[in-house]
Amino acid sequence: MGVACRMVANLFEFLFVMMIPTGVLIYTLSFSRWMGGKGLKVGSSSVMIMGICSYVATGWVVWNLLT
């Protein structure tokens, strides 16, 4: 029971911490779409890859830090 409660608390803490990274991801993806619309394929895909990689890495590091 105690372990489950701790897991749920960690999950909420994790979701709270990930609010800013999620905002950054949305911002980056919107920029990527904007560049795609301008025909800048390399720029668009590089930003998208960078945004997704940063988001996943942040999630992994924060989860390890909290649990």
Place this chain on the structure above:
Amino acid sequence: MAKKDKEAQVGTKELISMLTLFVASDIFLSYPSLTAKRGLEAGWMMSIVSGIVAMAVFLFVNWMLHRTYPGQDLIDVTRNSMGQIAGLIVSVIVGLYLLMLTAAILREFMENIISTVLPNTPILVVAGLFGITVCYIAQCGLEGICRTAVIIWPVLLTGLILLFLATSNRWSPTWLLPIWGSGFWPVVQGGVLYSSLFTNVLLICLIYPHAHRPEELTKVGVWSIVLTDTVMTLFIVVFNMIFPAVEGRNISFPFYEMARIIYLGRFFQRLESIFIFIWVAIAIIRVSMTLWASAYAFSRGFKWPTFKPGVPVLALASFTLSLVPKSAAQVTQWTQAYLLEWGNLVVYGLPILIVLVAAWAKRSGGGKGRQRAKKAGRSAEQGHRDGGGLQDGRQPV
């Protein structure tokens, strides 16, 4: 004010202030203890050797750039002489190096704050607040950072003079003896090895076209290296006079420890809380600059229309990378091994290689390379005449 100054994006004074603060901020981090570790009593000589190396490399690269590709930065030169792919690779290498540097400084700063002034605050909170501030300043661009640096530079100077005077009752000049410390060659070797500290050489090559008066960039480079070296050498001399080399090499936060031992009587003691403001302000400028430069390098490489959207994502990446080392000791170890010692390859090796290859390509290739260089040079001059600093679709800074 001269017409040129009105049109200026970043003036000479601003650039000198920013570049000086950028490198001199290392005295707040682990650099003084690294010099004490390697050079013992002669640690201060290592910073002089590093300064000489930085000056020699800067003057050579600057001269070659002026001579072969006037008005162009390192990435333009790479593109014009070696092609688009080489330009992309150079941008990514420089961007990644600056990103790692941002992460390392961020973590060292966080460790400083947590272990000294905010021991009960979670590292995520300190990192988050610091990251947001830095992200905001970097978003303002080179001009914003340089103007902030102009305001902060006198504060740093006053703070350092006050710190030196307030600790003068604890100086022991005999602790600087024997004069050669660990020996002549170990000191020279250490100075050369840690000379990548002067990242301003790389930065100048990167921001070349964005100075309003490119003809004064030699002055900017020389003055920033001389001022930084003077500040760092004086600091290390005072540090070694307060803490003997054997003790100094184990001190992680030299500036804080020096401020902490101030004792000028019962009512004037332990004034570290005053110096923390200086410490934080300079750390913010330093990290903002590396973050901006990283975003700028990536934007040039991948041809983004503006560097701005790269700033939040790179701030997030540096935040994540900064949390990867398990302890403060590991951060210092990684910084010393990978960013300082191997960093020479990026900070000095890359610019030297590029200008040499570019000069060779221009000489042997003749027509096409020269035409492209002339065209780029003309467009850069035109951009400066128009006052915008915008050329070949490059973004404003």
